[in-house]
Each structure stands twice: as structure tokens, then as C-alpha cells.
Amino acid sequence: MAALASTQLIVITDNDRCVSDAQQLADRLQLPFGGVTTDHSFVLRVTDHQLELVELGPAAPGPVYVDFVEGTLGHRRRFGGGRGQLVAKAAGIKKGFIPTVIDATAGLGRDAFVLAKLGCQVRMIERSAVVAELLRDGMRRAEQDSEVAEIIARMSLEVADAKEALAGLTQEDRPDVVYVDPMHPERAKAARVKKEMRLFRALVGGDEDDAALLQAALKAARKRVVVKRPRKAVAIEGPEPSLVFEGKSTRFDVYLIPY
Ligand SMILES: C[S@@+](CC[C@H](N)C(=O)[O-])C[C@H]1O[C@@H](n2cnc3c(N)ncnc32)[C@H](O)[C@@H]1O
Structure with a gap:
């Protein structure tokens, strides 16, 4: 699936104090600033609290932003269990062994945060500069919280x-583990329900190069590659997983090294 053209995305703010930050963000991302038209299907909104991606239109869901302190991740942090997950x-992960991880598909950082x-x-790697800005904003806010920092x-x-970052290590x-969670085409189609998935589908498309990413991950990991999939999805094209956790x-399809 083709990703959103940058002409459909614009940076806005409705707060006078945020104009300079919003302008700098627009410059970094080479996006227009202000002046929403009917061509725009998403806006990146700078508020005095956070950066959010907002889908426009009557049936659009609420804003998407990264929150490591409250919401689902806050709940999971407080009550979500530990090594049993x-x-x-x-x-x-087990007693006496905590692996180092490269999350090759960082997205909004939820899985990275749990790890x-x-x-x-x-070490999170994300190729969409827009998604990375949302993630960086969430990290910046979470650094202010004494428990989450x-x-x-x-x-x-x-x-x-x-693929390139892993090849250049x-x-x-x-790392001990390379973690991979690309967009799955089926997940993209079924994404209507989840606003985060709508965002990924619109911003980054379908991650069609997942087989090449798996190959790069298998060369880079010391101990294992972990691939997250929807439960019923086919495995990424390549070797058979050594272990499957359903x-x-x-x-999770796990490829033990050497595979
Ligand atoms: C389904 S999302 C990952 C969600 C993430 N696990 C989370 O917990 O928020 C997939 C993300 O991986 C990124 N991605 C896919 N292939 C990539 C690659 N080769 N290099 C870097 N990022 C990639 C996409 O841009 C997208 O943001």
C-alpha cells in the first residue's frame, strides 16, 4: 500500500506560544506549516503539552500521540506483569539474563517500552521521520516523570x-536480540478499528520489504530475532521460525541464531 504523500500532511498549532516549535518541526520534516486545505488528510498538531497526529474528516478517530506515563502503557507498566509476558x-528474558535489543521497527515505541x-x-530504529517525531515527543514528556524516566x-x-543500520553494525x-514488527498487509486492511494502525497504514504503507529486513536482522542478532505477527498471519518469507509463542x-516467531 502506498504511503501518504507529504502534500497531504501539514503542521499546525492553535497556541501562539508554540508557533516557533511548530515552524521548526515543519522545517525538519520539510512539511508546510498552517493553512489547512481539503487536500490535507492529516495534521501534525503542536499543543503546549504534546505533539499529536490528527486525522481530518467527519469519521476520523481522535488524535494519536505517544504516552508512556498514562493510558494503556501506564496501566501495563503498573499492572502488566513481568517476565511472564x-x-x-x-x-x-529470564532470571540472570536481560538481552540487549535493537527494535528495528520502533513505531510508537510501545513494544520497546515494555522491553x-x-x-x-x-536501541530503536524508525524510518518514518514523522513517526519518529511522535515517539521522540513521548520520550521527552516521559523523561519528566520520576518513575518512568x-x-x-x-x-x-x-x-x-x-536494513542499512543493521548491516552497518x-x-x-x-545486540542479543533484534525485534521486528513490520506492518502486515492484512493488518493494514483490518486497521479501521485501531487509530494507531490507521496512522501506520497512512504514513508508512505496508512495509513490503519485511523479508529483506528479516535477513538483515538474522545477520545482526547474536542470539535471536523476534518477529511479531498477527496470530493467524503467515510468517515472513524466509527460514522457518525455531519457536512460536502464540x-x-x-x-511471536522466534529465530534462534545460528538458524
Ligand atoms: C507496526 S509498526 C511497529 C509498532 C511498534 N512495534 C510499537 O510497539 O509501536 C511498524 C513500524 O516499523 C517501521 N519500519 C518498517 N520497516 C522498517 C525499516 N526497514 N526500518 C525502520 N523502520 C521500519 C514503520 O515505519 C512503522 O513505523
Whole structure:
């Protein structure tokens, strides 16, 4: 699926104090600032509290922004269990072993946050500059929260294509685990219900190069590659997974190294 053309996206703010920040954001992303027209289907809105992506139109859902402190992630942080979580098992986290992780498809950082909460150092890579801005904004706000700041301190973010970033790693920088959660075409079609998925579908398309990303991940990981899939989806084209962890709606395909 084709990603949103940048002409359909515009930066706005309705707060006079945020004009300079909004203008700088527009410059960084090479997007227009102000003046919404009917050509625009999404706006990046700078408020005095946060950066949010808002879909326009009568049936549009509410704004999407990253919140590591409250909401679903706040709840999961407080009550969401520890090493018993499927993602923890898939990543091989156990007593005495906390892997280093590269999250090659950072998105809004939710999975990276869960892994960082479990103690992992997580290097996040995201190739959409817009998605990365939303994520960076969420990290900046979370750094102000005394409880969450120590988790955020284990997370770093870079804007790059992970296929290239992984291929360029030195021996020393190779992580124990490479985590991969590309957009799945079926998930893109079924995305009507979840506003975050609508966002990914619109901004980044269908991640058609997932097989090449898996190959790069298999070369870069020291111990395993973990691929998140919708439960019923076919595995990414390539070798058979060594282990599969199945949840209610999600599955983790694990490729042990050497595979
Ligand atoms: C389904 S989302 C990931 C959601 C994420 N796991 C979370 O918890 O928020 C997929 C993201 O991976 C990014 N992506 C896909 N292929 C990539 C690549 N080769 N390099 C970097 N980012 C990639 C997309 O831009 C998109 O933001």
C-alpha cells in the first residue's frame, strides 16, 4: 500500500506560544506549516503539552500521540506483569539474563517500552521521520516523570532504514536480540478499528520489504530475532521460525541464531 504523500500532511498549532516549535518541526520534516486545505488528510498538531497526529474528516478517530506515563502503557507498566509476558519469553528474558535489543521497527515505541521496563537496553530504529517525531515527543514528556524516566533512559532512537543500520553494525554493537514488527498487509486492511494502525497504514504503507529486513536482522542478532505477527498471519518469507509463542491476537516467531 502506498504511503501518504507529504502534500497531504501539514503542521499546525492553535497556541501562539508554540508557533516557533511548530515552524521548526515543519522545517525538519520539510512539511508546510498552517493553512489547512481539503487536500490535507492529516495534521501534525503542536499543543503546549504534546505533539499529536490528527486525522481530518467527519469519521476520523481522535488524535494519536505517544504516552508512556498514562493510558494503556501506564496501566501495563503498573499492572502488566513481568517476565511472564509473551514478549518477554519470546525475547529470551529470564532470571540472570536481560538481552540487549535493537527494535528495528520502533513505531510508537510501545513494544520497546515494555522491553525497557523489563530491564533491556533498547536501541530503536524508525524510518518514518514523522513517526519518529511522535515517539521522540513521548520520550521527552516521559523523561519528566520520576518513575518512568529510568525506563526511558534505557531507550534510544534513531531515524534510519533498519536494513542499512543493521548491516552497518560493528561486531561490538551487535545486540542479543533484534525485534521486528513490520506492518502486515492484512493488518493494514483490518486497521479501521485501531487509530494507531490507521496512522501506520497512512504514513508508512505496508512495509513490503519485511523479508529483506528479516535477513538483515538474522545477520545482526547474536542470539535471536523476534518477529511479531498477527496470530493467524503467515510468517515472513524466509527460514522457518525455531519457536512460536502464540497469544490471543498476536504471535511471536522466534529465530534462534545460528538458524
Ligand atoms: C507496526 S509498526 C511497529 C509498532 C511498534 N512495534 C510499537 O510497539 O509501536 C511498524 C513500524 O516499523 C517501521 N519500519 C518498517 N520497516 C522498517 C525499516 N526497514 N526500518 C525502520 N523502520 C521500519 C514503520 O515505519 C512503522 O513505523
